[in-house]
Amino acid sequence: MSSIQDLFDKEKINSIEKFLDHLHNNILTQEIKIIDYSTLGIIDKDFMEEIRATSEDVTILFGKTLRDFKFILMDESRRSHEIFMKYNDPCRLSVSHVNLPHSQLQEREYSTIKEAVLAFQQYINSLSAYFHELECLDHMFTVMEPVNPTFKDNYRRILLDDRIWLHVEVTANGSAINIYLVGQSEKWQDKLQDRLLSWDHDKEIAENITDMCDLIKTSLHIPLHISIDEPNEREVEAPSCGICFCVELPNIQGVPQPLCQNANCGVYFHTNCLYQWLVACEGGRLPAFGVANGSCPSCFQPITCSEIDN
Known part of the structure; x- marks a missing residue:
């Protein structure tokens, strides 16, 4: 029990290397006949050794369990990118989440951390122009x-x-x-x-x-939220939906948009709300080709909404 308590002693265990050494030398390799660390379903000795041998340029952090971890890579412009991984079994690592455009790298399994690091480092380096263009759009x-x-x-x-x-x-x-x-x-x-x-x-x-x-x-850049202490700045608030009267909805991406084709209509709608509204107005029958037609709930002018935009 004292060995386990030592894992939470910040003075004794103040780095990932000391954590792994203590875990391996004082807990997992103890001669407890009824427990074998390879059957615990946590991680194996080879995986621990691989983490210990990982380059100092790659930061590795554990999540809530030893099966969940992430490594952080830097691109050529010193942006940091987090790759969230899951340890499934020995020599079987999968990707849980990344904030990168989708690629086949996210669908693969990897036998080692080094293999995953090399694959994603090459991919990240190939996206330098993509990162730059998005950053410019966000800034300007x-x-x-x-x-x-x-x-x-x-x-x-x-x-x-x-x-x-x-x-x-x-x-x-x-x-x-x-x-x-x-x-x-x-x-x-x-x-x-x-x-x-x-x-x-x-x-x-x-x-x-x-x-x-x-x-x-x-x-070009008009902040979405301006304090009253800055009266000279133009204030732009995220509009609410003319159907649900909300700005954001749980489990649904996106904010209300100016979907009405009438230039004089100042009402915004969530695409999902408008689509469901138009379908309901037609008696609940799903439209052909996923495009609902009808009248704007606000100005009653003709309006369309596509299911694929939801």
Whole structure:
């Protein structure tokens, strides 16, 4: 019992190396005939030795159990990336979670930590342009969606004015694709159609958007929450949904959007709320091709909503 209590003594056990040494030398290898550490379902001796031998450049931290751990990698610009792993069995490690765009690396099993580290380090290094472009978008514009953007999210929805957002996706090599407007505006639609053809692939995505939309660089980023002590700043609050009257919903991604095609309608909707509303108005029958049609709950003008956007 005293050996186990020593694990929680911060003066004696003040590093991961001392923790593993104490765990191995004083607990797991004791000659207790009724218990064998290999049958405990925790970790095996080889795995412990591998952790001890891991390069100092790679930080490894345990979670709530010894089966759950993460390692932290640095990219070429000194950004840190956490790779959450799970120890399943000897020589069988799987990925639990990463804030990176999805890849086949997340579906594989790994026999060693070193194998996983090398695979993800190469992948992270290949995403340098992707990271840079997303960081520029987050810094220069007001991002309405995702609510809490990470590198796992390969898209941004940018506030152009109080009724129009610009959707842009970023590829793994840092290129922009699938650019379109969220909301109805002939002015912005005309600009988008006219200027997409002059997109300069040698410029950053944020700079292209600035040129395309005639935005002033010094006023691009409008904070979503401004204190009353800053009256000169423009205040932009996340809008509530015209159906559920909420901003965020549990277990549903995204905030309300200007989905009505009537430019004079100032009401926002969650795509899920609007889709369910339109389906209910049609008697609950699921629409063909997953696109619901009907009237706007606010202005009664024609409106559509796609199931795939939910």
